Amino acid sequence: MNQRDTLTSSTTWSDDMLWALSVTDNAVMLVDCAGHVTLANDATRALAERVHPGAGPEYLLTLLPKDVWTHACERGSWHGQITSATGLVLAIALHCEERGGTVRSFLTFDDLSARNGRERELQLRHDELQNTYRRLAGAQEQLLQSEKMASIGQLAAGVAHEINNPIGYVHSNLGTLQEYIGALFALVEAHEAALQSSDPQASREEVRAKRDRLDIDFIIGDLPKLLAESREGIERVTKIVHDLKDFSHAGRDxxxxxxxxxxxxxxxxxxxxxxxxxxxxxxxxxxxxxxxxxxxxxxxxxxxxxxxxxxxxxxxxxxxxxxxxxxxxxxxxxxxxxxxxxxxxxxxxxxxxxxxxxxxxxxxxxxxxxxxxxxxxxxxxxxxxxxxxxxxxxxxxxxxxxxxxxxxx
Ligand SMILES: Nc1ncnc2c1ncn2[C@@H]1O[C@H](COP(=O)(O)OP(=O)(O)OP(=O)(O)O)[C@@H](O)[C@H]1O
Ligand SMILES: [Mg+2]
The missing domain is CATH 3.30.565.10 (Histidine kinase-like ATPase, C-terminal domain)
Structure with missing residues (x-):
């Protein structure tokens, strides 16, 4: 039975209307005052087949509780849900209108089980996508971090050199400082010996001679420079280490x-x-x-x-x-x-x-x-x-x- 066969002769339907009803996924049905189906679109037929294999659209009417017709006639419409014997959950809307002494009814059926199934499927897909997205984001984080570490690795020789240089001169300065301290201790000892000497004049000469020999004037001039340079070297190393830390810091969270x-x-x-x-x-x-x-x-x-x-x-x-x-x-x-x-x-x-x-x-x-x-x-x-x-x-x-x-x- 095609769409046109289900129309009563008293009703005229535009081609547009029939086309629209045949292509929509919504199950719709018109029923006359005698309870006969005057229009049921393909979606309704397909739904009836799912609810009861082999049944026609009129079978769907048998699922409605009896009193809903009276209710819909009095109030204009009825909305409800029923569960078929095969377990399908249908949302039904029934609209009734009285015109010229006769009543006509319009019904729509919505297969909630199919929709719920689709929603569940969509939810599943959505969850999967979100999982994939999370995994991708994690992988990107890792990639970012490892690329950075690889670059630092490539630069490691250079960074090591930059650190080695100041460490080298701080180390050599420490050697010089040790020598200077030895000289200064020797001078202190000479001073102490002079203090305890019975011939201060001779001791003074000795101290002066020792001072010249140990090059104390040069040491006094050089010491602050050495210390400043060493301090600068240590600061430079500290800075590079700090920069490296700054650099390798992930901190993305x-x-x-x-x-x-x-x-x-x-x-x-x-x-x-x-x-x-x-x-x-x-x-x-x-x-x-x-x-x-x-x-x-x-x-x-x-x-x-x-x-x-x-x-x-x-x-x-x-x-x-x-x-x-x-x-x-x-x-x-x-x-x-x-x-x-x-x-x-x-x-x-x-x-x-x-x-x-x-x-x-x-x-x-x-x-x-x-x-x-x-x-x-x-x-x-x-x-x-x-x-x-x-x-x-x-x-x-x-x-x-x-x-x-x-x-x-
Ligand atoms: N400043 C530049 N001058 C000339 N070519 C450049 C310059 N910057 C990038 N390129 C070109 O773009 C390409 C891609 O650069 P990119 O930094 O992405 O990779 P790479 O330097 O080849 O390798 P990686 O950075 O992973 O060690 C380079 O191989 C080079 O051909
Ligand atoms: Mg590059």
């Missing part, structure tokens, strides 16, 4: 904090300096920077990647120029090098993970991909301009204050 980007730049330069100092002339033009809300250790990681790339782009000797500034609620750091530059087609790809033009063992192609994701997480951007053969400039732009989510304090 913490909230972003207003941070001093210049301090981040200086720490990072300290760590990469040994790799750069032999071939790079460094120019710094720091502007006024407000505190910037960020994870500073992550921003350091970005700056380190940019500085290492800049250094690697310079084969012989060249320059790196760092500029900083702030305007319109944004702070920026630009790192420009006079290196090999990037060809236009390569420029499209440099942020792709694993894109590298460096030999195996030198580059993994992750530096800029990770820099990009860190800056994106900070709601900032990285801009690049480059001229093959002349150099490249990378500009990191960050909002000074992170946008708050709607509704957040």
């Amino acid at each position: 913490e909230a972003m904090r207003p941070s001093d980007l210049h301090r981040g730049l200086e720490s990072t330069l300290n760590i990469v300096w040994n790799d750069l100092k032999y071939k790079v002339r460094l120019e710094k033009h720091y502007g006024e920077l407000p505190l910037v809300e960020c994870h500073l250790s992550e921003i350091n990681q970005v700056l380190m990647n940019l500085l290492i790339n800049a250094g690697q782009a310079i084969t012989d000797r060249g320059s790196i120029v760092i500029n900083t500034g702030a305007e319109n609620g944004e702070a920026w750091i630009s790192i420009a090098d006079s290196g090999c530059g990037i060809a236009p087609d390569a420029l499209q790809r440099i942020f792709e993970p694993f894109y590298t033009t460096k030999p195996i063992g030198r580059g993994t192609g992750l530096g800029l991909a990770i820099a990009y994701s860190i800056i994106a997480k900070h709601n900032g951007r990285i801009e690049v301009t480059s001229q093959p053969g002349a150099g490249s400039a990378f500009r990191v732009v960050l909002p000074t204050v992170q946008p708050r989510e709607a509704g957040a304090a």
Whole structure:
């Protein structure tokens, strides 16, 4: 029986209406005053088949409690839920209207069990997606951290050298200080001997001669310099260790904090300096920077990647120029090098993970991909301009204050 066969001859239906009823997934049915089904769409037939295999749409009417018809006639409608013998839960809406002495009824059926099933399925999919997302986020965290550690590992020789240098001269200064102290003790002893001597005049001469021999005047002049230099060496080591700690600090679970980007730049330069100092002339033009809300250790990681790339782009000797500034609620750091530059087609790809033009063992192609994701997480951007053969400039732009989510304090 097709849709048109179920219509009473007294009813005229537009083609549009019939088409709409045939395509909808909602089960709808019209019933005349004698209780005969005058219209049931395909969805109703399919539902009847599910409720009772082999049954027609009229079977659905048998599921309604008897008194609901009276209720609907009196009040205009009835809404309720029934459970079929096969366990399907149906939400039913029954509308009745009296017109010209006869009553007509309109029914809709909603298969809640199917919907619940679909909802359960959706929930399951949603949970799975969320799990996958969590696992991915965890993996990304790990990747970020291990890339940073790998970079520090690559720099380890340089950092060790930077530490070794001051330790070397502090060590040698300590040797000299030991000699100076020996001389000073000898002089003190000479003084004591002179004090106990019966011939003060002769002893005074002896002390003076000893003082000249031990070069005490030179020691007195040199001692403060040695101490100051040693102190400076120890401070330098402390600073590098502190910078390294700053750098390796994960801190991703913490909230972003207003941070001093210049301090981040200086720490990072300290760590990469040994790799750069032999071939790079460094120019710094720091502007006024407000505190910037960020994870500073992550921003350091970005700056380190940019500085290492800049250094690697310079084969012989060249320059790196760092500029900083702030305007319109944004702070920026630009790192420009006079290196090999990037060809236009390569420029499209440099942020792709694993894109590298460096030999195996030198580059993994992750530096800029990770820099990009860190800056994106900070709601900032990285801009690049480059001229093959002349150099490249990378500009990191960050909002000074992170946008708050709607509704957040
Ligand atoms: N300052 C630059 N000058 C010239 N080319 C650059 C510069 N920065 C990046 N590139 C190009 O972009 C590519 C990708 O850089 P990225 O930092 O992502 O990886 P990598 O430096 O090759 O390896 P990794 O950083 O993982 O050690 C580089 O291989 C290089 O071709
Ligand atoms: Mg790199």
